[in-house]
Amino acid sequence: MNEPVPRVLLVEDEAQIRRFVRLALEEEGCAVLEAGTLAAALAGAASAPPELAIVDLGLPDGSGVDFIRRLRGWSQAPVLVLSARTEEHDKINALDAGADDYLTKPFGVGELRARVRALLRRQPAAAAQPPQLAFGRVKVDLTQRRVERDGEPVHLTPTEYRLLVILLGHPGQVLTQRRLLREVWGASGGDNSHYLRIYISHLRQKLEDDPAQPRHILTETGVGYRFVT
Amino acid sequence: MPIAKPAAERFNRPQRMVLGALACAATALIAAPLSGTLDLANMVMPFLLTVLLVAVGLGREAGIVAAVLAVVLFDVFFVPPRFSLAVSNLQYLITFAVMLATALLTAHLAAGLKRQAEVAGARERRSRALYEVARRLAGALAPGQVDEAVRAFVADELGGESRLRVDALPAPGAALAWFDEAAAARARETGQTLRPPAAPGTVYLPLAAPMAVRGVLALRLPPFAAGHDDEPALLEALASLAAIAIERLHYVEVAQRSELETATERLRSSVLSALSHDLRTPLTVLVGLADSLTLVKPPLPAPALETAAALRDQAARLAERVTKLLDMARLSAGPIRLRKEWQPLEEVVGSSLKLLQDALAGHPVRVELPAQLPLLAFDAVLIERVLCNLLDNAAKYSPPASGIAITAAIADGTVEVAVCDRGPGFPPGDDGHVFGMFVRGPLAANTPGTGLGLAICRAIVDAHGGTIRTETRSGGGACVVFGLPRGEPPRLELEVS
Numbered sequence: 140m141n142e143p144v145p146r147v148l149l150v151e152d153e154a155q156i157r158r159f160v161r162l163a164l165e166e167e168g169c170a171v172l173e174a175g176t177l178a179a180a181l182a183g184a185a186s187a188p189p190e191l192a193i194v195d196l197g198l199p200d201g202s203g204v205d206f207i208r209r210l211r212g213w214s215q216a217p218v219l220v221l222s223a224r225t226e227e228h229d230k231i232n233a234l235d236a237g238a239d240d241y242l243t244k245p246f247g248v249g250e251l252r253a254r255v256r257a258l259l260r261r262q263p264a265a266a267a268q269p270p271q272l273a274f275g276r277v278k279v280d281l282t283q284r285r286v287e288r289d290g291e292p293v294h295l296t297p298t299e300y301r302l303l304v305i306l307l308g309h310p311g312q313v314l315t316q317r318r319l320l321r322e323v324w325g326a327s328g329g330d331n332s333h334y335l336r337i338y339i340s341h342l343r344q345k346l347e348d349d350p351a352q353p354r355h356i357l358t359e360t361g362v363g364y365r366f367v368t
Numbered sequence: 369m370p371i372a373k374p375a376a377e378r379f380n381r382p383q384r385m386v387l388g389a390l391a392c393a394a395t396a397l398i399a400a401p402l403s404g405t406l407d408l409a410n411m412v413m414p415f416l417l418t419v420l421l422v423a424v425g426l427g428r429e430a431g432i433v434a435a436v437l438a439v440v441l442f443d444v445f446f447v448p449p450r451f452s453l454a455v456s457n458l459q460y461l462i463t464f465a466v467m468l469a470t471a472l473l474t475a476h477l478a479a480g481l482k483r484q485a486e487v488a489g490a491r492e493r494r495s496r497a498l499y500e501v502a503r504r505l506a507g508a509l510a511p512g513q514v515d516e517a518v519r520a521f522v523a524d525e526l527g528g529e530s531r532l533r534v535d536a537l538p539a540p541g542a543a544l545a546w547f548d549e550a551a552a553a554r555a556r557e558t559g560q561t562l563r564p565p566a567a568p569g570t571v572y573l574p575l576a577a578p579m580a581v582r583g584v585l586a587l588r589l590p591p592f593a594a595g596h597d598d599e600p601a602l603l604e605a606l607a608s609l610a611a612i613a614i615e616r617l618h619y620v621e622v623a624q625r626s627e628l629e630t631a632t633e634r635l636r637s638s639v640l641s642a643l644s645h646d647l648r649t650p651l652t653v654l655v656g657l658a659d660s661l662t663l664v665k666p667p668l669p670a671p672a673l674e675t676a677a678a679l680r681d682q683a684a685r686l687a688e689r690v691t692k693l694l695d696m697a698r699l700s701a702g703p704i705r706l707r708k709e710w711q712p713l714e715e716v717v718g719s720s721l722k723l724l725q726d727a728l729a730g731h732p733v734r735v736e737l738p739a740q741l742p743l744l745a746f747d748a749v750l751i752e753r754v755l756c757n758l759l760d761n762a763a764k765y766s767p768p769a770s771g772i773a774i775t776a777a778i779a780d781g782t783v784e785v786a787v788c789d790r791g792p793g794f795p796p797g798d799d800g801h802v803f804g805m806f807v808r809g810p811l812a813a814n815t816p817g818t819g820l821g822l823a824i825c826r827a828i829v830d831a832h833g834g835t836i837r838t839e840t841r842s843g844g845g846a847c848v849v850f851g852l853p854r855g856e857p858p859r860l861e862l863e864v865s
Contacts, residue, residue, distance in 0.1 A: 153649055153652075153653065155653040155656075155657065156649070156652055156653055156656060158657070158660075159653070159656035159657050159659070159660040160656065162660045162663055163656075163659075163660065163663065166663050197645060223644065223645045223648045223649060223652070226641070227749055244648045244649065244651075244652040245648060245651045245652035245654070245655040245656070245683065245684065245687045246652070246655070246656075247655060247656075247659050247680070247684075248656060248659035248660060248662075248663070249659070296863040297863065298863055299863075332709055333709065333710040333711060333743060333858060333860075334860070334862075336709075336710075336711045336712060336715060337712070337743075337860065337862065339715070340712050340714060340715060350714065350718075351714050351717055351718050351721075351735045351737065352718050352721050352722070352735065353718055357719070357722065358715050358716075358718060358719040358722075359719075360716065360719045360748045360749050360752045361707070361748055361749035361752075
């Protein structure tokens with residue numbers, strides 16, 4: 140057990156939720172630092188920079204979105220949001236502020252552990268994207284701009300390819316519609332949301348086994364898309 | 369008639385002429401004793417002065433009478449031979465001619481000037497009155513005040529009556545004898561000023577405001593005002609002022625209403641959010657802690673683990689019901705705000721199946737969507753909820769491992785989506801009863817549920833302008849079919865591969 144223990148900052152005002160989340164995180168081999176308020180969270184993050192932050196959006200002295208925004212000023216550590224709200228725009232705000240993923244309360248421990256694992260795993264990879272990727276029956280070679288399915292080349296249009304590359308670059312992460320539009324179409328992409336949906340559907344038709352029930356390019360309804368390997 | 373009439377209007381035409389003649393006669397009588405002491409040339413002067421005064425005071429016609437009479441009286445009383453029309457020296461004919469011409473010209477100019485001054489005065493008074501009514505209209509807070517201001521203006525300035533008929537307001541109760549509904553409607557329709565020949569003196573003006581025609585201003589004017597030269601322009605100005613005031617009030621009301629709606633909406637939303645937070649937090653703790661029991665070291669004995677799993681399931685189920693109750697509260701508490709966007713149906717079907725993968729485990733699901741399904745405009749989050757509720761019902765009320773189908777078909781004007789199972793189906797002749805709130809089917813007693821799932825579906829589909837109904841699946845089972853309007857999808861410019 141010489142592996143460095145990942146430090147997780149847990150920002151949540153409800154003590155009982157902290158209790159079971161801490162249990163689950165310790166089970167994953169993490170060291171947990173707890174904070175019940177926005178102020179304590181900022182102080183904690185500054186004194187011991189975390190490798191992962193788990194943030195509740197409704198804090199007694201402010202919004203979790205503010206914390207994420209400030210943290211992003213100096214840290215690229217992944218952020219998992221816990222939200223009691225079902226309103227999609229809260230999630231979108233948190234994701235646009237720099238969060239990577241979210242869990243809607245109530246959530247199971249199994250779900251939480253799976254998300255934490257995924258976020259911790261992708262951390263070192265975020266620095267440099269490997270030039271060759273594979274998911275399902277698809278292989279992508281970023282250096283050759285080549286996409287293959289079952290060994291057969293798949294032809295993608297430039298927009299489809301650009302969209303795929305962005306999704307591949309953020310495995311497990313929820314990318315908001317706004318962000319995808321901006322990265323694919325640039326600043327003028329604001330009104331193209333139906334184009335985004337159509338190109339996503341084309342990608343699914345070309346790459347997924349069952350485009351109606353995709354397994355890799357997932358929709359987060361009302362929020363955006365998530366790519367999973 | 370509050371306006372003081374000028375002297376010219378106080379007497380009728382013959383009276384004015386007689387007065388002009390009398391003035392000349394008086395001049396002749398006063399000047400007669402001076403005859404002989406003054407030069408004849410000087411004797412002309414009082415007559416010219418009289419003609420000038422008569423023209424100014426009594427108008428042009430009296431002035432002309434005075435001018436002619438002045439020449440005659442001058443000849444009779446002052447030119448030798450006196451007291452006769454005969455003239456001793458023919459040179460006096462030149463005097464008469466010049467005198468007549470001067471007198472006529474003076475009468476004409478003086479009367480014209482006077483007339484112009486009067487017209488200018490009247491115009492100024494009208495302008496001031498219009499300004500006054502504009503000021504009152506600008507300050508009006510209700511259509512009633514607009515009506516009152518217009519009525520006061522019409523009564524004071526024109527001596528007439530008016531009635532303001534605003535589209536957005538009910539017709540005032542007391543009918544006016546002269547008010548002609550048909551004429552008012554015609555003026556409103558055509559947007560043109562209407563003067564029904566059958567009822568002289570009545571005028572119907574459309575209230576044409578910058579954004580729309582807002583109603584009709586009806587007037588009944590006394591004959592002298594109706595014939596006035598600047599009357600049409602004046603009435604148009606009045607109608608336009610009233611129209612602008614009515615339109616301003618309309619937009620004030622719209623703004624106030626939308627502000628109130630926004631405030632209500634915000635309050636409702638924050639109450640529901642707080643409620644949602646307060647209900648979900650303890651449920652999250654329950655689910656999480658029950659789950660954590662499985663992580664305890666050393667592991668708990670099997671019965672305790674079973675209890676933990678049951679606790680977790682019940683807490684999760686409770687959370688689901690809370691979500692449904694809050695959804696229903698949100699949907700039924702006021703106008704539903706849709707975030708409609710054009711999108712393929714396939715995507716929301718996929719995400720619903722993914723969300724319900726646990727509940728659907730064991731049921732083979734068949735998805736059949738036509739290849740050329742058009743884009744539809746809908747709120748994805750809400751339609752996902754509809755599909756999830758329908759799939760959840762299908763899984764709950766059908767035997768394990770029985771098939772569930774999601775199909776779509778293009779009907780005229782709509783796309784119909786059906787979710788079908790192999791369960792017992794809906795009772796025949798139910799007529800949409802199952803879509804009511806807290807309604808549960810007769811066979812549902814042994815299955816946990818709230819009776820809200822289908823009510824939520826109907827609220828959402830209704831908000832999209834669609835329809836929802838139940839059907840019996842051929843071969844047994846239930847189908848719920850909902851239709852979404854097709855609308856006009858945006859034109860796409862896609863890359864060619």
